[in-house]
Amino acid sequence: MLPARPGPSRPIEPAQSGRVLAPLHRWIWRDVDRRARKLIRFAETEAEGGRHIAHAAELTSDPLLRRLFLRHALDEERHAGLFRGRGLQLRRERMADRKTDTKTGFDADWLAPGERGLDRLQVGEMSEAALLAFLHLSEKAAAERFALYGQMLEDDPETGAVFGNVLRDEVFHMTYTRTQLTRVAPARDRRTLWRARAGRLWRAYLRIAGALAGLLGGIVLTVQYFLLLPLFAIAARRAARRETGGWSACPARDKGALESQY
Amino acid sequence: MRILGISAHYHDSAAALLIDGVPVAAVEEERLSRHKNDAAFPLAAIAWCLESAGIEPGDLDAVVFYEKPMLKFARILTTVLRAFPRSRRAFVHAMRNALGEKVWVKGIITGELGVARDKVLFTQHHQAHAAAAFFSMPTERAAILTTDGVGEWATLTVGRGTRTPGGPSSLELLREVRFPHSLGLFYSAFTAFLGFPVNEGEYKVMGLASYGKPRFVEEVRRTIVRTADGAFRLALPYFDFQESARRSFGQGFIDLFGPPRDPYQPIDLATAEGARYADVAASAQAVLEEVLVDLARGLRLETGLSDLCLGGGVALNGCANARLLAESGFERLFVPSAPGDAGCALGAALYADRIHFGQPDRELPDHPFWGPVADGAELARIAAEDGLPLSKLAADGALYEEVAAALAAGEVIGWMDGALELGPRALGHRSILAAPHDARTRDRLNLHIKRREEFRPYAPAVPTELAERYFELPSGGARLGRFMSGVFPVRPEWRSRLAAVTHVDGTARVQTVDAAMAPRFHALLLAYGRQSGIPVLLNTSFNLAGEPIVNRAVEGYSTFRRCDMDRLVVGRVMVTRPRNAARQPEEAVA
Numbered sequence: 001m002l003p004a005r006p007g008p009s010r011p012i013e014p015a016q017s018g019r020v021l022a023p024l025h026r027w028i029w030r031d032v033d034r035r036a037r038k039l040i041r042f043a044e045t046e047a048e049g050g051r052h053i054a055h056a057a058e059l060t061s062d063p064l065l066r067r068l069f070l071r072h073a074l075d076e077e078r079h080a081g082l083f084r085g086r087g088l089q090l091r092r093e094r095m096a097d098r099k100t101d102t103k104t105g106f107d108a109d110w111l112a113p114g115e116r117g118l119d120r121l122q123v124g125e126m127s128e129a130a131l132l133a134f135l136h137l138s139e140k141a142a143a144e145r146f147a148l149y150g151q152m153l154e155d156d157p158e159t160g161a162v163f164g165n166v167l168r169d170e171v172f173h174m175t176y177t178r179t180q181l182t183r184v185a186p187a188r189d190r191r192t193l194w195r196a197r198a199g200r201l202w203r204a205y206l207r208i209a210g211a212l213a214g215l216l217g218g219i220v221l222t223v224q225y226f227l228l229l230p231l232f233a234i235a236a237r238r239a240a241r242r243e244t245g246g247w248s249a250c251p252a253r254d255k256g257a258l259e260s261q262y
Numbered sequence: 263m264r265i266l267g268i269s270a271h272y273h274d275s276a277a278a279l280l281i282d283g284v285p286v287a288a289v290e291e292e293r294l295s296r297h298k299n300d301a302a303f304p305l306a307a308i309a310w311c312l313e314s315a316g317i318e319p320g321d322l323d324a325v326v327f328y329e330k331p332m333l334k335f336a337r338i339l340t341t342v343l344r345a346f347p348r349s350r351r352a353f354v355h356a357m358r359n360a361l362g363e364k365v366w367v368k369g370i371i372t373g374e375l376g377v378a379r380d381k382v383l384f385t386q387h388h389q390a391h392a393a394a395a396f397f398s399m400p401t402e403r404a405a406i407l408t409t410d411g412v413g414e415w416a417t418l419t420v421g422r423g424t425r426t427p428g429g430p431s432s433l434e435l436l437r438e439v440r441f442p443h444s445l446g447l448f449y450s451a452f453t454a455f456l457g458f459p460v461n462e463g464e465y466k467v468m469g470l471a472s473y474g475k476p477r478f479v480e481e482v483r484r485t486i487v488r489t490a491d492g493a494f495r496l497a498l499p500y501f502d503f504q505e506s507a508r509r510s511f512g513q514g515f516i517d518l519f520g521p522p523r524d525p526y527q528p529i530d531l532a533t534a535e536g537a538r539y540a541d542v543a544a545s546a547q548a549v550l551e552e553v554l555v556d557l558a559r560g561l562r563l564e565t566g567l568s569d570l571c572l573g574g575g576v577a578l579n580g581c582a583n584a585r586l587l588a589e590s591g592f593e594r595l596f597v598p599s600a601p602g603d604a605g606c607a608l609g610a611a612l613y614a615d616r617i618h619f620g621q622p623d624r625e626l627p628d629h630p631f632w633g634p635v636a637d638g639a640e641l642a643r644i645a646a647e648d649g650l651p652l653s654k655l656a657a658d659g660a661l662y663e664e665v666a667a668a669l670a671a672g673e674v675i676g677w678m679d680g681a682l683e684l685g686p687r688a689l690g691h692r693s694i695l696a697a698p699h700d701a702r703t704r705d706r707l708n709l710h711i712k713r714r715e716e717f718r719p720y721a722p723a724v725p726t727e728l729a730e731r732y733f734e735l736p737s738g739g740a741r742l743g744r745f746m747s748g749v750f751p752v753r754p755e756w757r758s759r760l761a762a763v764t765h766v767d768g769t770a771r772v773q774t775v776d777a778a779m780a781p782r783f784h785a786l787l788l789a790y791g792r793q794s795g796i797p798v799l800l801n802t803s804f805n806l807a808g809e810p811i812v813n814r815a816v817e818g819y820s821t822f823r824r825c826d827m828d829r830l831v832v833g834r835v836m837v838t839r840p841r842n843a844a845r846q847p848e849e850a851v852a
Contacts, residue, residue: 040526051809054824055296058816063647070823077824088526221354226347233346240344245443245487245495250419250435258383258618261332261368
């Protein structure tokens with residue numbers, strides 16, 4: 001496992017929006033069960049992000065980028081281990097005190113996400129410049145979030161230390177991605193960054209629109225379920241009662257059976 | 263004829279290309295997309311298959327999908343209706359799922375590949391399993407048993423097949439067990455109960471079972487009831503999969519076996535809870551085996567045939583396979599390298615060729631290596647760019663001796679050779695190899711390389727002709743070991759010297775390596791035997807946790823760089839990990 005890096009040369013401060021919402025974040029992180037669940041979820045995101053970045057290393061033809069991406073992937077895996085370890089420790093402590101169960105609850109993932117987006121990277125579909133810009137913005141946002149979360153956890157210094165540890169790597173990641181973006185696309189690094197920002201906004205819109213469409217679709221389907229299905233359900237249940245399990249004959253198939261989808 | 267087989271949309275998407283009755287290419291989508299268990303329509307796999315054969319989609323005579331999507335949709339809808347009004351969430355989930363893509367397969371195939379609609383065919387799910395299990399195996403007459411979670415309606419089928427070299431073939435499915443009564447879903451319920459992911463963690467249940475005592479067998483038998491006709495049905499009140507998209511087992515199940523395991527908590531076998539999980543796993547495994555053996559015995563008596571071909575995901579259960587071989591009365595048991603849904607791509611193409619188009623039987627190469635070839639030159643280029651110690655050996659013999667010496671010295675080696683395997687097992691072309699003697703090697707692999715649960719065993723590979731010296735193989739055992747499909751006892755006198763590959767119950771999932779099938783891997787085993795005295799190596803799949811098995815050399819290299827592996831070999835190119843290297847130079851450029 002890689003050693004932790006020394007602290008950043010300049011401290012990372014929470015974003016303005018995060019500072020405004022500090023009381024809300026303090027409330028989110030106060031609940032120990034939720035804290036444990038969020039850390040475990042962060043671990044999954046980091047691990048998946050690490051796999052995608054390793055894939056980016058496999059796809060690039062640039063040796064320096066390959067080495068940096070591999071290093072980055074190892075960092076993400078180390079973060080996953082840190083988050084998972086601390087999350088599980090919190091769960092164990094709570095379970096030992098019989099203060100918790102294993103059910104899920106309200107985790108406020110929209111308000112307090114981990115390293116958002118890395119787990120859904122489509123590295124094969126992005127140019128190297130676009131990927132570096134995306135990574136730079138993601139790491140910067142994550143660094144600001146983790147700085148904020150660390151500040152919310154004065155009463156849990158161990159979890160705070162995990163965020164501090166991860167934060168040092170995030171600074172390295174946001175720095176190298178910016179430096180490399182300038183190297184691989186010197187004439188269009190700013191434009192690429194703006195495009196990446198627009199892309200993040202677009203993805204945020206898609207997330208909201210998708211969630212809304214899902215909600216509306218769910219309502220429509222639920223209405224259909226209760227309006228249209230009852231009669232068919234009665235027939236289906238009657239038919240089910242005639243089935244006893246055990247062997248059934250295989251349906252006879254004619255020569256053209258493969259042309260049918262039924 | 264040029265026939266493309268496709269499996270997709272549930273788990274393990276794959277494509278396979280058949281030309282004049284013989285496979286020329288087959289690969290799982292996950293190996294190319296690098297998303298484990300990729301269920302997406304396998305565009306990359308299809309593109310690679312066509313490209314490797316040098317043909318265009320328009321050159322295809324048929325594209326065969328491995329199941330009938332509308333029949334499957336009808337089953338899903340019927341299941342939801344039967345559970346009304348408790349199935350509201352399942353209905354919403356199923357409709358979104360099915361109407362999004364899964365029922366429009368014909369349109370997707372014609373749209374993506376540009377083939378005519380009348381060229382798109384659909385086998386039944388278990389026909390594809392049966393065809394993969396029978397037509398790809400070296401037997402001319404065999405009984406067939408396929409069993410998995412569920413296809414359209416069938417969850418288990420029995421039948422028989424015949425082949426006449428150069429002549430016609432037949433494949434007849436005699437009868438089936440239908441959803442929701444399913445051996446695969448029965449086992450998956452225990453997989454979920456034990457805190458492992460369904461469709462992925464079933465082999466963990468099998469590994470865990472060896473640590474337990476089957477003290478819950480009677481309770482398990484209450485969940486799966488034998489029927490008067492010799493089949494079985496599930497006692498549905500114990501299960502939830504037919505009503506819920508989220509849970510496989512119900513409250514009755516919990517009342518029988520106690521609280522389910524929290525997936526996030528490690529299993530500590532020294533505790534009473536850990537022992538209970540192992541006992542539940544052992545009991546589920548025992549009942550699965552007794553049902554399978556009983557079904558196979560009936561099939562043996564009915565058909566009078568001496569060979570059994572086994573297909574479907576349940577055929578990956580090596581312990582059950584070994585018991586089937588020992589107790590069912592069949593003399594030979596054939597399990598293809600990919601008995602699960604990925605293999606259905608090949609099965610669907612074979613079924614269409616032999617049965618639908620009535621093409622003459624062709625003898626198929628008896629190996630699993632149908633994927634892309636690893637390129638040593640690619641590794642040489644990358645390693646040189648990164649300044650890693652690199653050697654290119656002029657002759658295979660020198661390579662085997664050097665690798666064998668490194669293995670004997672305790673090194674862990676990534677071994678990539680030739681074409682990628684089809685199926686979940688690494689059979690010597692995309693393997694991580696290590697010495698099998700010391701249990702500490704297993705611990706190192708678990709902790710620093712594979713990063714997986716400590717209760718899971720590692721498999722040994724041994725030359726076929728030497729296997730019986732180290733392992734208690736029954737008649738037909740070597741055949742089952744060809745694709746690592748059976749679990750057999752390690753001979754007691756060798757267990758301490760094969761500690762890293764001997765499971766807690768004294769067994770091992772043996773791979774018997776045939777010189778004709780994998781000549782380089784076979785030669786390496788012999789070279790290792792000359793140096794260590796035992797021609798057995800620990801062989802595990804070349805991947806890290808959560809990742810698919812590596813395909814290209816660069817993926818092997820990426821894996822090598824991210825874990826504690828000592829060497830990487832691709833063809834005749836070998837890279838060695840520098841020890842005590844200075845701080846990563848890339849830090850400076852940031």
